[in-house]
Amino acid sequence: MGFPIRVCVVCQEEFELRPDKPGFANRCPACSEPEETGSTGGRAMDETERRSESEMNAERRKAIRNLLYRKDS
Ligand SMILES: [Zn+2]
Secondary structure, eight states: OOOOEEEOTTTOOEEEOOTTOOSOTTSOHHHHSOOOTTTSSSOOOOHHHHHHHHHHHHHHHHHHHHHHHHHHO
């Protein structure tokens, strides 16, 4: 039995809104996590780096989701 699917306001990715999900209800788990990179003494990512990384994450999530859904049905 599934959870309601929401679209993250930050990365526009769909995610399952689990009752025990920490953070905001309109953000996916990844975007609910506190940003650790760049804020605590590390170097800040520039715009291009950040974009390519979020694209990579989106692709990865999409692949994982496809995998899960395929297994599910
Ligand atoms: Zn997100």
